[in-house]
Amino acid sequence: QVQLQESGPGLVRPSETLSLSCSVSDVSSTSHYWSWVRQPPGKGLEWIGYIYKTGITNYSPSLKPRVTISIDTSKSQFSLKLNSVTAADTAVYYCARGSPDHGDYDSWGQGTLVSVSS
Amino acid sequence: EIVLTQSPGTLSLSPGERATLSCRTSQSGGSNYLAWYQQKPGQAPRLLIYGASSRATGIPDRFSGSGSGKDFTLTINGLEPEDFAVYYCQHYGRTFGQGTKVEIK
Numbered sequence: 001q002v003q004l005q006e007s008g009p010g011l012v013r014p015s016e017t018l019s020l021s022c023s024v025s026d027v028s029s030t031s032h033y034w035s036w037v038r039q040p041p042g043k044g045l046e047w048i049g050y051i052y053k054t055g056i057t058n059y060s061p062s063l064k065p066r067v068t069i070s071i072d073t074s075k076s077q078f079s080l081k082l083n084s085v086t087a088a089d090t091a092v093y094y095c096a097r098g099s100p101d102h103g104d105y106d107s108w109g110q111g112t113l114v115s116v117s118s
Numbered sequence: 119e120i121v122l123t124q125s126p127g128t129l130s131l132s133p134g135e136r137a138t139l140s141c142r143t144s145q146s147g148g149s150n151y152l153a154w155y156q157q158k159p160g161q162a163p164r165l166l167i168y169g170a171s172s173r174a175t176g177i178p179d180r181f182s183g184s185g186s187g188k189d190f191t192l193t194i195n196g197l198e199p200e201d202f203a204v205y206y207c208q209h210y211g212r213t214f215g216q217g218t219k220v221e222i223k
Binding site for chain 2: 104109
């Protein structure tokens with residue numbers, strides 16, 4: 001497994017951009033992809049998207065117009081940007097490592113709560 | 119977009135009993151890409167099962183996964199106190215089911 005740690009502001013204003021980073025002990029793996037998942041308070045898990053080391057991305061159709069995931073292998077981290085946020089984007093955001101072989105996420109960050117409020 | 123439907127929403131059982139959780143996908147295919155997770159309050163999800171039936175590293179053998187096509191099952195044989203949690207299925211590294219809560223009866 002690998003260690004992942006999310007970081008970023010815990011409070012974002014409505015209509016602004018939510019920006020998070022995930023530091024990974026080794027993001028250079030070509031055998032995995034790097035994902036973002038969120039969980040609104042008291043609700044279930046929602047897949048946001050993922051990125052390969054090569055930069056190839058795949059986003060949830062419902063969030064695709066507002067989401068960008070990028071990767072910086074030199075800093076061993078990948079990032080999430082979600083623009084035009086509303087209160088509905090308030091959630092715990094997790095980063096995770098995925099396996100293309102089976103589509104499972106075997107390592108997760110601890111999660112970070114982002115609240116959208118004025 | 120594939121939709122995953124988990125049932126029941128809540129399962130009330132006693133320690134030692136067997137839990138049977140269901141996950142149905144809206145489209146068949148990709149059995150190799152069905153995963154199950156356990157989540158406890160305040161914690162990140164933990165991978166239990168991948169490829170529909172393979173246990174992840176360190177997962178006790180009381181957890182087992184089965185199924186193919188559109189219908190998948192997570193079985194917990196002999197519930198331990200630490201197994202009371204919420205369980206999610208996921209398909210193809212994307213869509214999650216809405217979760218099944220296993221609570222103490």
